[in-house]
Amino acid sequence: xxxxxxxxxxxxxxxxxxxxxxxxxxxxxxxxxxxxxxxxxxxxxxxxxxxxxxxxxxxxxxxxxxxxxxxxxxxxxxxxxxxxxxxxxxxxxxxxxxxxxxxxxxxxxxxxx
Amino acid sequence: xxxxxxxxxxxxxxxxxxxxxxxxxxxxxxxxxxxxxxxxxxxxxxxxxxxxxxxxxxxxxxxxxxxxxxxxxxxxxxxxxxxxxxxxxxxxxxxxxxxxxxxxxxxxxxxx
Numbered sequence: 621x622x623x624x625x626x627x628x629x630x631x632x633x634x635x636x637x638x639x640x641x642x643x644x645x646x647x648x649x650x651x652x653x654x655x656x657x658x659x660x661x662x663x664x665x666x667x668x669x670x671x672x673x674x675x676x677x678x679x680x681x682x683x684x685x686x687x688x689x690x691x692x693x694x695x696x697x698x699x700x701x702x703x704x705x706x707x708x709x710x711x712x713x714x715x716x717x718x719x720x721x722x723x724x725x726x727x728x729x730x731x732x733x
Numbered sequence: 734x735x736x737x738x739x740x741x742x743x744x745x746x747x748x749x750x751x752x753x754x755x756x757x758x759x760x761x762x763x764x765x766x767x768x769x770x771x772x773x774x775x776x777x778x779x780x781x782x783x784x785x786x787x788x789x790x791x792x793x794x795x796x797x798x799x800x801x802x803x804x805x806x807x808x809x810x811x812x813x814x815x816x817x818x819x820x821x822x823x824x825x826x827x828x829x830x831x832x833x834x835x836x837x838x839x840x841x842x843x844x845x
Contacts, residue, residue, distance in 0.1 A: 663836030720789050723775030
């Protein structure tokens with residue numbers, strides 16, 4: 621069956637450390653993968669997009685990797701800050717249906733001072 | 734802010750009723766998608782419209798329907814509401830230049 625899984629429901633990290641979130645998928649052929657941030661009661665906010673032929677993307681303190689052999693994406697936040705606390709969602713956009721985006725259930729990240 | 738607005742913010746309905754949710758996309762974005770997000774879950778794709786035509790649909794029954802208008806606004810209609818329809822409903826408009834989706838703040842629907 622087709623699945624997209626994010627590593628855990630919650631992750632607690634000490635301020636200043638690097639937070640690493642995982643997104644694994646099975647039986648999908650994504651054209652590209654996106655990461656979003658969602659705060660309570662708000663809509664998701666787009667962070668980064670990485671295409672299947674790209675290994676790594678960076679934006680400020682954020683880094684995303686995409687391994688289509690392992691069917692996995694890693695999302696890193698370096699020098700984490702309490703303001704980074706939120707739920708992070710990964711989403712696949714499929715070749716088979718470019719209009720359909722499949723979201724994972726998210727990882728809730730807490731950065732403690 | 735994303736430039737995508739939704740109304741109303743909150744809504745309470747009873748089982749069996751009908752509801753219309755509204756979204757105003759960013760100007761120039763011809764694609765709008767609607768999602769249902771249950772508590773603690775990721776958004777689930779309902780359907781997408783491109784230039785006023787349905788362009789893809791997720792696993793939702795026909796009582797979920799939509800419309801898109803030329804002025805970049807759109808609607809999600811749900812008939813015969815069920816308790817499980819209680820969720821946050823999100824719309825998102827897509828920049829064709831960057832493939833980026835911009836989400837609105839959502840409408841929280843409670844069905845009693």
